[in-house]
Amino acid sequence: MAENLTINKSHSTAEIYEQLLPQLEALIDPDIPVISNLSNIAAGLFNAFDKISWCGFYMKSGEVLYLGPFCGNVACTTIKIGKGVCGTSAASRETIIVEDVDKFPGHIACDAGSKSEIVVPLFSGSELFGVLDLDSYEYSSFNETDKIFLEKLVSVLINKLDFVQFKLL
Numbered sequence: 765m766a767e768n769l770t771i772n773k774s775h776s777t778a779e780i781y782e783q784l785l786p787q788l789e790a791l792i793d794p795d796i797p798v799i800s801n802l803s804n805i806a807a808g809l810f811n812a813f814d815k816i817s818w819c820g821f822y823m824k825s826g827e828v829l830y831l832g833p834f835c836g837n838v839a840c841t842t843i844k845i846g847k848g849v850c851g852t853s854a855a856s857r858e859t860i861i862v863e864d865v866d867k868f869p870g871h872i873a874c875d876a877g878s879k880s881e882i883v884v885p886l887f888s889g890s891e892l893f894g895v896l897d898l899d900s901y902e903y904s905s906f907n908e909t910d911k912i913f914l915e916k917l918v919s920v921l922i923n924k925l926d927f928v929q930f931k932l933l
């Protein structure tokens with residue numbers, strides 16, 4: 765497996781997700797480590813949308829989210845549950861869309877150029893595994909459409925991969 769994903773970037777956000785998600789799902793392989801799968805998901809998302817400046821996973825261990833597979837600039841390595849957008853999403857287990865990061869109290873600026881963000885929690889029942897975080901250098905880059913498709917993607921990951929056995933440390 766070494767082919768590129770086929771995405772038409774001139775299409776709408778929904779159409780891009782509709783092209784992208786089946787291709788990402790086809791890449792998911794439960795027989796290889798979770799971290800390898802998440803790495804390809806981060807790369808696939810990052811390359812599908814010009815609006816994404818950073819895309820990656822933070823994975824939970826204890827009361828901390830640790831930097832996981834990502835694409836983009838170097839980033840904060842540890843985020844406490846309850847802190848920043850990622851930690852708030854992890855604590856509430858809800859997707860958070862931030863149109864202007866300066867208006868989100870406690871936003872953690874890993875990259876000073878980041879203007880908007882969406883964070884989707886990865887959890888099953890009451891167990892939180894981590895979060896998927898997408899950032900943008902433009903304001904209001906993410907909306908309900910992103911939320912719907914990213915939550916769909918995350919639910920596929922949760923169903924196909926063994927996060928219970930996954931150990932970051």
Ligand code: SME
Pocket residue numbers: 818839840843847848849850851870871872873874875878881897899
């Ligand atoms: N902005 C995030 C931190 C992670 S970076 O954006 C990669 C937050 O406030 O949790």
